[in-house]
Amino acid sequence: MEVSHVSARPKAYFTLWIMLNRKLATVDRLAKWGMLHNKACVLCKSADESIEHIFIECHYARKVWERLLYWIDNHSRCPMTWSQFIQWSIQHGKGKTTSAQLFKSTLAEGVYELWNERNKRLFEDKSSLEDKVVKEIAYVTIARASNSIKSVINQRKL
Template identity: 50%
Template sequence: MEARIIVEKLHIVVQPGRSLTRSMYLQLLGELPQVIWKGLIFQNQARPKATFTLWLCLHGKMLTTERLNKWGMNVDPTCVLCRSYFEDKDHLFTECSYGNQVWNRLLNWIGQPFITPQSWTQHLEWSLTHGKGKSAQARIFRMLNAEIVHAIWNERNTRIS
């Protein structure tokens, strides 16, 4: 009974077809901007751990040696996959010779040409373009994109340990 008084004070507008709880939740949530890469994560048929790895990468939360060094940890900054450049997200997924070989081989396997991107932003735009839609080719591309990111990250972690 007291909850009704509180709800009335909050001036919650209950939209037709929605429950009071959902209306309250949406009002408390507010207007949040949508991320551009949501199409690569949602409705992705990749394994959950591959999708989660892609999610970490898109959020910039992967523990690359660059991030670890920024935190003050003493870690060798050289990429363990190619042994020639400093390891960061841009390098691992767009500049690294090992990563580019993986991308090139698997995308050629599905008949998708791979153009080596210059930065992570360019790679993300390219991925969004090829993964857009509900076609079988777009679904396969989204799944393969997540699996490739996971495979590169997994190989990197395997070589470190």
């Protein structure tokens, strides 16, 4: 019997780990080092960038999370604050069930792709719509899932 499993790429888990430890070089942190450019969030351009903003408050990020939660059939609401985000990550990611694995993988790939999108906009002047980012996260997740999980999530609408 094949064991059901899905896991994010190591670089995605690494980015998630750095993010959860609040060590990503967001502009509010760069400002402390005197390395300041424009402080506005490049994803929505309507608020200052901070780690809470870019991954939790930003409407670009919220759209991405809402679609991913729907896709993995997780009925929780996307958290609104940093402490809720941490609690939510632990609550839905613990254990070895398929839904916990899917949640963890999607969370890691989601954080990775949002950070990647932010960096592309900031340093390469390239941008993608939420839809493309969501599809990329789903694509990577499906590619790394065992056949039993693949057959279930492949049929779901994004």
